[in-house]
Amino acid sequence: MKLPETQLALLEATGATDRTPVGALAEELGEDPAAITRAAFELEEAGLVDVEERALEDVTLTEEGERYRDAGLPELRLRAAAVEAGADDSPVEMGRLLGQSGLEESEVDIALSNLARKGYGEIDDGAIALGEDPRYDPEADPEAAALESIAAGEAEALATDVLDRLEGRGLIERAETTARSVRLTEEGVTALMEGIEAAETVGAVTPELLTSGAWSEVEFAEYNVAADAETVTGGKTHILRQTANRVKDVLVGMGFREMEGPHADADFWINDCLFMPQDHPARTHWDRFALDVPPMDDLPADLLERVEDAHRNGVGSEGDGYHSPWDADFARAVALRGHTTSLSMRYLSGQAAGDLEPPERYFSVEKVYRNDTLDPTHLLEFFQIEGWVMAEELSVRDLMGTFTEFYEHFGITDLEFKPHYNPYTEPSFELFGRHPETDELIEIGNSGIFREEVLSPLGVECDVMAWGLALERLLMLMYGFEDIRDVHGTLCDLDLLRNVEVVY
Numbered sequence: 185m186k187l188p189e190t191q192l193a194l195l196e197a198t199g200a201t202d203r204t205p206v207g208a209l210a211e212e213l214g215e216d217p218a219a220i221t222r223a224a225f226e227l228e229e230a231g232l233v234d235v236e237e238r239a240l241e242d243v244t245l246t247e248e249g250e251r252y253r254d255a256g257l258p259e260l261r262l263r264a265a266a267v268e269a270g271a272d273d274s275p276v277e278m279g280r281l282l283g284q285s286g287l288e289e290s291e292v293d294i295a296l297s298n299l300a301r302k303g304y305g306e307i308d309d310g311a312i313a314l315g316e317d318p319r320y321d322p323e324a325d326p327e328a329a330a331l332e333s334i335a336a337g338e339a340e341a342l343a344t345d346v347l348d349r350l351e352g353r354g355l356i357e358r359a360e361t362t363a364r365s366v367r368l369t370e371e372g373v374t375a376l377m378e379g380i381e382a383a384e385t386v387g388a389v390t391p392e393l394l395t396s397g398a399w400s401e402v403e404f405a406e407y408n409v410a411a412d413a414e415t416v417t418g419g420k421t422h423i424l425r426q427t428a429n430r431v432k433d434v435l436v437g438m439g440f441r442e443m444e445g446p447h448a449d450a451d452f453w454i455n456d457c458l459f460m461p462q463d464h465p466a467r468t469h470w471d472r473f474a475l476d477v478p479p480m481d482d483l484p485a486d487l488l489e490r491v492e493d494a495h496r497n498g499v500g501s502e503g504d505g506y507h508s509p510w511d512a513d514f515a516r517a518v519a520l521r522g523h524t525t526s527l528s529m530r531y532l533s534g535q536a537a538g539d540l541e542p543p544e545r546y547f548s549v550e551k552v553y554r555n556d557t558l559d560p561t562h563l564l565e566f567f568q569i570e571g572w573v574m575a576e577e578l579s580v581r582d583l584m585g586t587f588t589e590f591y592e593h594f595g596i597t598d599l600e601f602k603p604h605y606n607p608y609t610e611p612s613f614e615l616f617g618r619h620p621e622t623d624e625l626i627e628i629g630n631s632g633i634f635r636e637e638v639l640s641p642l643g644v645e646c647d648v649m650a651w652g653l654a655l656e657r658l659l660m661l662m663y664g665f666e667d668i669r670d671v672h673g674t675l676c677d678l679d680l681l682r683n684v685e686v687v688y
């Protein structure tokens with residue numbers, strides 16, 4: 185008779201009278217328990233051993249259970265302090281005991297309720313009385329003793345009601361496991377006496393086996409295709425990134441080209457080009473992430489001059505500018521961009537991709553940084569879907585039509601628009617969508633048609649409509665997430681991300 189090596193080793197290590205646990209055999213043979221279990225079942229199928237399975241309970245201490253095992257159960261500590269303070273004779277004020285007992289604030293209620301439950305003392309009017317004949321025996325508290333047994337791996341002998349109580353208190357965790365043990369059958373004993381040879385088995389076909397022709401002589405290991413396999417949660421693209429890629433595909437499909445540019449940029453590109461006055465509240469130091477790096481000295485001088493002129497004196501026949509302070513050093517200072525409209529400015533100015541002729545369409549899906557207060561819909565950094573269209577004649581209808589087409593690709597068909605104000609667009613619109621779970625209207629973007637004060641210094645003579653949409657908000661509408669922190673950043677909910685069904 186021939187058997188694969190692992191099976192033979194297992195058979196030789198197995199007794200005919202006493203059952204041996206599979207775990208012990210795995211340890212003895214230095215093999216993976218899963219491999220030994222598999223071998224045991226194969227031997228059972230061949231009639232050489234029999235495998236017994238028993239449902240077992242695996243009991244472990246929780247962190248709190250561990251803590252009480254070290255320091256003592258809170259009720260026992262309180263009781264000991266009460267004895268010390270003479271509560272055997274007359275009631276002792278709670279207030280006096282708490283300090284002595286060393287109980288944490290969070291443990292006081294736990295101590296009191298369990299003290300009463302166990303009949304170790306009575307609490308009346310803020311004082312503890314121990315009574316005449318306390319059932320208390322510090323050496324024999326069953327729950328304290330059970331914590332010790334569990335820590336020593338001897339939970340099996342414990343009564344179910346004690347385990348139930350500890351579980352109810354959150355001090356232990358119980359899990360079902362299966363214990364398997366094996367014993368030789370008569371056939372197994374006979375086969376061993378007659379002698380068994382080790383057959384070399386092969387787990388997988390290799391190119392060498394195929395080319396040498398050896399495949400026809402070797403014995404292949406049999407797979408148990410019915411066995412449960414461990415769940416492997418492999419790496420995959422984060423849905424935020426997946427959605428970003430999808431957004432890019434959609435926009436490319438709509439004829440847009442992608443913009444690139446720096447995350448840390450001169451205030452000039454982030455704000456000044458956008459006709460944002462230098463004393464605008466959003467430009468104060470606590471709203472932006474200023475960087476302690478040298479200023480950007482290579483801003484195009486003629487453009488700098490034209491932007492300054494638009495700020496100071498206005499553009500065209502009607503506007504007359506802000507008359508607000510203008511400081512070129514302020515324009516050169518570097519900060520993390522609060523929106524990617526800085527990229528739009530670079531491209532529209534001709535500095536990024538050369539002079540552009542209408543019609544042109546550009547987009548980016550990139551990170552922006554804002555010093556917001558963290559909450560379910562705000563993060564310090566998020567992804568903005570920036571975009572603009574340059575054409576001879578544009579109207580609000582073109583803007584709305586573009587959004588309708590874009591969001592339809594993501595199954596969002598109930599957009600709402602509200603008039604809005606931006607220093608750099610006129611008219612301006614905020615975009616809203618309905619959250620699928622809460623039915624609330626949530627803001628998903630901001631848009632408008634650039635003002636002459638923005639376009640004229642850049643040298644653009646036709647219309648440009650533009651927008652900034654929040655990728656995370658799009659995700660909320662698509663997937664129904666209510667807290668953006670579940671899917672973004674280091675606090676994200678891994679289970680949620682693993683199990684989410686990709687929408688498109």
Ligand SMILES: N[C@@H](Cc1ccccc1)C(=O)O
Nearest residue numbers: 523525630631632650651652
């Ligand atoms: N920059 C704006 C979005 C926007 C871009 C272009 C035009 C109008 C609005 C924001 O971050 O909210």
